[in-house]
Amino acid sequence: MKGQGGNGVQPTPLPLACEPISHHVPEDLLEIYLQTYFEFANVWCPVLEWATLDSEPQILASPFFHNALALCAIRLRPPLIGPTDPEEHYMRAKSLFYGNCESNPLIQIISIMLFYWWSPGRPDVASLDTGRWWVGTAIRLAEEIGLHLDKGPAQTYIGEGCGLKRRIWWTLFARDRIVALAQGRPCFINPEYCSVPMVTVHDFPDPTDLKASIFVHWVRMWEIVGRMHKEIYKSKDFFSSESTYIPEMVNWVQSLPPSAQLPFSSHRSVGYNRDVHDLHLGYLTTITLLFLDKSDESIPTAQIPAIAAASCIARIFKDFLARGSVRFLLTQATWSIALAILALIHARRIEGLTHHAEEDILVLRTALVQLVPLSYPGKMFSQGIERILDQANTAGGAQAGAKPDTGDLSHDRWQPVATSSPMIIDEKWTEFFPYMTTDTSPLIADLLTCHGTLSTFTDPDFPVDILPFLNEIFVDSHTLLAHHF
Template sequence: MELASASSVKRPRQATACNWCRSHKLKCDAEQPSCKNCRRRGMECVTTDLRRQGLESRRVEPLGRHRKRNSMISQTRQSESSSSLPTPSIFAVPFNDVTRQEQISDDVSRQYTADVSSQEPSSTATGLTLVTDKSSSRRQMIRSGSSMYVLVQWLDLFFTNQENWNAIFPYFQQSLAYSTEVPLSFPISLPSLPPPKETKQYISIFFTRIYPVFPILHQDTFSESVEHLRVKLTSQLESKDYPALACAYAVFSSAVDEADGHPTELGTQYLEGAYVLYAHIVAIPYLTSVQALLLLIIVLKNRSKDGASWGILGQAIRIAQSIGLHRHVPSTSEIDDLHSRIWWTAYILERTMELETGRPSAIRDDECDQILPEIQAPDVYFGGLIRLSKIQTRAIDLLYGNKHHPKSTRDILLEMGRIDRALTDWANEFPESIKPGQQLFCASEELHLATYLSIHYHQTIIALHRPAFLSAPAWLKDRIDEHCAGTPWGDRLRYSLCIGSTSARAILKALSDLLLYSRLSRIITVNQMLPAILVLAIYMTKIPNSLMHNSDMAMLSTFALKMEKEYLKMGQDAEFATGLGVLQRQIAEHVTSLKPAEGQTTVQLQQDPLGLAPQDLNLGYLDEAWPALWNEDLTNFYTDDTEQNMLNMYLLGLPPIEN
């Protein structure tokens, strides 16, 4: 196939997706009289003309994506192909050229849809994914590289032609409300501080089990502050006391939950007490306010409310910058060391959440010169997280860097190798008993800290090697062989698929070991398990004859079931939790249906997934297109161009679509 014949201008997409598929961001097969998604759910298939709001139609004629063009369009294509304009990259423009309209459920009136759609910001050419749940009011725009969503989208794309596959992306969108919202009751009064004996216990729990990775308080100063507040609560608090009170509530909330191993009613009361003081915290924007906000973030993240945490983290960073915590002021005082610890805690949280979501950061490294805090023996975990966050910054720049100045395939692969080597060197700095990437065998009282550190390491590995999960194995191996030959990391990059799946298994095993040899900690959340589940699902999909399938499937099933129960227990949307069960069941059915040829026990990565020999493709053209893959919304993957679809699918390692 000659790529030179491709059109120099991308052909317009026909907006034939029905209302239901469009509102749930699913691929619509446009069959008549009903698409597959609507037919499976027993729904009437209705298509609204997005260019002329208010006009509806039922399917009365074939509207396939690949129908023949009329003569005028054919003439236009011939004219375009004969022009001297260079052929654009496959991903140079978004897959969906039609401005996306508001994603509204079918039960909302067409008049309301028209009113809202006129105000809808276009996500065209932004590399953003619109996430919306079953309500008409909740929505978020996220970078398309978000770990959870991009992996889910790839699975839906891979199985789009299989009748027994129900799309899982709509299920995962339902996590939006729980993640971002913190329902609060109207405060009649603030919670009382716990009695002195319980206060001492809570402070001990916090500084023993949580402080080593979030060292943003001084224990003696905090204890004195609590007793000062206890006295003032009997009379009248001043405005400057509220940030300190919020710190106390947040510490007690995290400690109560940590002691129980699960979110508790008492912990919720203290969380609500801290949250209702939010206005008072930001109204007095000084050091204690930053501490209060960071503690509130920790409690929210421990309850898997990452969306709510993100907004508060931005506020905390802005206040920290306004009082100069991001800058180094030469001094040897203990206060300055605390300032450094507070700043680097915010930095770690920012980089962790940025790597997970792809959202823009509030921190620019070139404007920060805060020194590292003094690291003592007990601070090994915090110091390790700081160094890891600096490596994560490089991975973030690689995955979500400025799309106006895209990197070449060669640059991406070489930088991937350098970052991977940096991660390996980072892990080798730790003692054998807590070394990330290996079996942990430290004392049980610190096993949760070593597990937390190890999980963050493996999450970074998975994010870095994500291209291997979203690309055609044969093509990627060929590119690595060409661009990384002779480099110290070329051999390791060839095993990216295995490295990512190994990290996924390690995350799940680390949690299992923690339950076996110690006890759960709230700093290790169920959200951290989710990428591991998705990575294993993709690995079993891409490697159909792996001898690890049975054990991987058992691991996926066990943890998917546990995660489903945990999400329901904490109050997550039931439909989102159900999605984990749907994913597990469908992957199990897929694995069961695989019957490798007799005697075939290894994966032949050189075999092209689409049956196209690499020499039949213009690799230089694909080299130009591949880097933009990480900034596109895969929910709008398909175009009206059969040839272009085939090339897109080749890059992503997807099976051919059905005409």
């Protein structure tokens, strides 16, 4: 990928003066890029609407917005003719931003938020090209114009209604939480300093649109996860607070309307909706992360909820792959794949689960291969996962002879781990997955019907040199990026 430090090619120097004419996108392409945005990106980044574009011509006149929209749209659905390189538009947009060629801060914020689908910089080094850098930049600009306040001055820039400004702020809020959890960093936004009301479907042009409902549920989920992440980041001992946050996650998934639930109760995803699948991806990734055991003496142990969540993630990606592309996903999808594979590496070493765990791993590896060219994190995750799998296979992998433990696989209670004396919570683990049946996936059918063991299986023959990586990933997930690949 051009412009990335890993291949020795230096980024194009930033121009010292604005050249707005050369940076405009042709009108016909601009219309196509807008259509791509509304089809694929608007649900997770609802910062534009047709009425605003009609009433605020300065947006469509902005070269900075032109190039931000182009890099997003080309990344999502590259045309077969004309410009096909999102990096070219990224470098143009970056030069226009640092050249101060766009004076409207709301246009700046909206445009920067379209960078979400392009991550050219290494996330483990100080850089002005990472997703986290741009999220932080957009948040600082948003706070400068008062988007974090119920009654701020933002209306002086575009429009008078509150809906657009609330959608922009809560999109930034959710993205801040996603990046912080994925990279093991602190969040930028402190809710104690914010007074803007929680976004609702009435902040959208059409409150009855399912996309509006999906966005609202998405934001609420990441608000819960953000509070959990704060406890993880501060204390490294999250489960002292599990009685507060874990039931909130259960309540979130169970309170979703039928139209926003995963259609996984049967073998076929009847009524498949790409956005509903994507809504659940972050939730399932969080469940996987929370129920992986950080041990100082063995490879991480996947508890039952983690294995079930990983298998659901595999089915999500199987549905995506079957429909021809996963490129519409944000770059954090590679992190979801990596965590799911780690849980399934444990599952495949358990007698009775091996074959189906291998099938799920194959699906996830295929999806990761598709995402590698689209982001630097994808390349790093792919290399790390392949290294782990190669070493695991060399050491015996899922070969016969690995002795499972003799613990009881109980379906009456689930038990979080990662603490010396974990509290048993009086809830069934299946409550994390209200749609789950024996038809959800073959691996989950094994979990629901198995009377064997899995919860504390370890393998002393696992390669020692990757143990530090595996042991740290669950609390400091940026370790996957920063120290081992």
